[in-house]
Amino acid sequence: MEPVGPATENTGPRFLPQCIPAADTPPVFKSVRPIGPDMATETLCFTGMIADDKRLSHIRMVLHTPRGYGFEIINSPVSAEQVDLSGVCIENIYDLLSFCQGDYEVILTAADSRGQKSTRVLEFYLPVFTACRQDRPGGQCVNYVREFFGGRIDLMPGLCIYGDCGAYHAWEIWDLGFGKGRLPAEQSILVLDRDPLEYGHVAVVQHWKRLRNGTYELIVSESNWDQDELIDCHIRYTYFPDSATAVREGRDRVYRVAGFIYSKKNAMAKTGHDSCREKDL
Secondary structure, eight states, rough: OOOOOOTTTTTOOOOOOOOOOOOOOEEEEEEEEEEOTTTTTTTEEEEEEEEEEEEEEEEEEEEEEETSSSEEEEEEEEEEEEOOOTTTTSSOOOGGGGGSSSSEEEEEEEEEESOOOOEEEEEEEEOOOOOOOTTTBBSSSHHHHHHHTOTTTTSOOOOOTTOOOOOOOOOOOOOOOOESSSOOOOOEEEEEESSSSSSOOOEEEEEEEETTTTEEEEEEEEEEETSSSEEEEEEEEEEEEETTTTTTTTOOOOOOEEEEEOOOHHHHHSSSSOOTTOOOO
C-alpha cells in the first residue's frame, strides 16, 4: 500500500466565485396621495409616482364607499418603469353623496412584469356639504346655508322666532358643534351683522387665505344676495379682522361681520390659527 503523504494547502474545499443577481423588488409607490376633493371643481385628483426596478405591467384603482360600493377607476395594462399619477382624476366626486358621506378608500394596485404586486390604500373624507351650483335656486340665504350643512334644523333652527327673521340672529343661536370665532376657517359659516344690511346675511366659506397686510381673502358660496333666491359661487370677500368688517367683490360698502360658526374640528376653531394654511401669501 502506498503511503498517503501529508495534507497540502490545496486539499481543502474550494469556494468558487458566484454571480448573484440583483434582488427584484415589487412596485414602489412614491409620494402617492389624493388631492382634494375640491368643492369648486368637484374633482378628486392624485399625485405621486409608481415605479419598478423592472417594468410595470398593470395598474388598477378602485374606489370604495362607506357602504361597501366599489367603482373601478383604472384597470389597464402599462409598460414602463414608472407611471406618473398626476393626470388621474375622479370627476363629479360629490355625486357620491347619494351613497353616503364619510370616509372613502381608493385601493391602488400595481403589478410588474415578474408578477409581483403592491397595494396602497388611500383615504379621503367626503363631508356632508353639497356642491355649489351657480344660478340654481337656493332660496333665502338662511335656507341655503342650512341645506348646505345637511338641513340640521336642530343645529340651525329657524330664525323667525325673532320678529324680523333676520339672518344675523344665526350668530346667536346657530351652533354646529365646533364653536365660533372671529377668524375664518374652511367650511365655516360667515355671518354678516346688521348695518348696512337690514337683516344681515349668512354664507359658506369655501376657502380662505391670509394676505401680507393682515387681511383675509374669503371665497364663499351664498344665495339670495341680489334678492333673487339664486346661488352665487366662488364670491370673493376681503375680511378685515381688526375691525370685524368685510367688503364683497363688486361692492363699495363695508359690511359688519358678527363672526364665523365652525363646522369641523381644526386648529382654527380652537385657537384662531391654522399652522398649515395661515401663512403670508
